[in-house]
Amino acid sequence: MLKHALTLTVLALSSPALGQAVRGTDVNVTSGGRAYKSYLAAPTSAPTTRKPAVILLHSFNGLEQGYRDLVDEMAAAGFVTLALGWQTFEQEPSDTVVRTLVEDGVKYLGARRDVNVNAVGLTGFCAGGRYTMLLLPQMKQFKSGVAWYGFPDQGGTAAKPQTPTAVIGQLTAPMLIIHGTRDQPSPIAGIYAYAQRLDAANKVFKLSAYQGERHGFLLSEGRLANTVASRDARRDMLNYFREYLR
Numbered sequence: 001m002l003k004h005a006l007t008l009t010v011l012a013l014s015s016p017a018l019g020q021a022v023r024g025t026d027v028n029v030t031s032g033g034r035a036y037k038s039y040l041a042a043p044t045s046a047p048t049t050r051k052p053a054v055i056l057l058h059s060f061n062g063l064e065q066g067y068r069d070l071v072d073e074m075a076a077a078g079f080v081t082l083a084l085g086w087q088t089f090e091q092e093p094s095d096t097v098v099r100t101l102v103e104d105g106v107k108y109l110g111a112r113r114d115v116n117v118n119a120v121g122l123t124g125f126c127a128g129g130r131y132t133m134l135l136l137p138q139m140k141q142f143k144s145g146v147a148w149y150g151f152p153d154q155g156g157t158a159a160k161p162q163t164p165t166a167v168i169g170q171l172t173a174p175m176l177i178i179h180g181t182r183d184q185p186s187p188i189a190g191i192y193a194y195a196q197r198l199d200a201a202n203k204v205f206k207l208s209a210y211q212g213e214r215h216g217f218l219l220s221e222g223r224l225a226n227t228v229a230s231r232d233a234r235r236d237m238l239n240y241f242r243e244y245l246r
Contacts, residue, residue, distance in 0.1 A: 021043070022041050024068070024075065027039065029108050032097065032100055037088050038085045039067075039085070040071070042114060043076070043080070050113075050116040052079050052116055052120070052246070053079060053082070053109045053115045053119070054074060055081075055082050055084060055109070057098075057129075058083060058087075058124075060092075066218065066219040068083065074238065077238050079121075086098050086101055094160070095160050099135060099138070117141075120142055120143060121145060121241050121244070122139075125218060126185075128150075130147075130150045130154055133151075133152055133194075134162065134163075136171060136175055137171035137173075143244055144175065144243075145175045146175070146240055147176070147178070148218060149183055152164045152165045152193075168197055168203065169201060171201075173244075174244050176207075176237065177195065177206070177207045177208070178208050179209050180209070180212070182212055184214065195207045217229050
């Protein structure tokens with residue numbers, strides 16, 4: 001039996017409230033001598049007040065409009081949020097390239113006057129979910145992470161030498177895992193096994209499993225899905241970051 005929270009979510013809940021005015025803009029994040037096309041949004045109120053921040057890693061389908069809208073939603077909730085366009089130059093870059101980009105994304109946020117560098121989180125979706133599972137244990141700059149329908153056992157190649165499961169022992173930050181019970185690319189059985197390994201290692205985590213939901217349920221045709229699961233999972237993420245990014 002898992003000691004940490006396991007939630008099967010089936011109740012209808014309201015979408016996250018958009019509390020603050022935000023400013024969103026396309027930005028370039030330089031990494032490895034190349035400018036990665038990314039998207040940033042921040043609360044407009046009190047620009048010199050340092051706020052928590054989040055780096056977002058989109059799915060294998062690219063930086064779709066739904067992710068931009070989510071960045072705006074997170075900024076409205078009080079988080080300076082940077083969506084890194086990690087596929088700007090390659091459809092499937094190596095783990096080393098992505099890690100370097102994420103590190104440079106943290107530096108980019110750290111240069112802003114409105115960011116609390118001691119309260120930065122990481123979230124990702126699909127391939128970005130795998131990167132969240134992989135990088136959260138290895139990058140101590142992050143104080144918490146949210147992995148959406150990731151791939152804990154994907155790796156073992158030249159470009160992706162490690163699986164997220166292999167680095168569980170290095171994890172020190174709390175992690176929320178969001179997954180659908182009918183995810184075919186990343187079956188829920190593998191997520192339950194990953195959660196059991198996290199539990200055996202006494203790691204702090206929460207697993208929110210959405211009954212009947214398939215892979216990528218946050219979006220529908222590239223936009224934020226107007227569904228119970230999508231709305232509630234977004235609120236779950238925001239509440240998790242509110243708890244741990246202080």
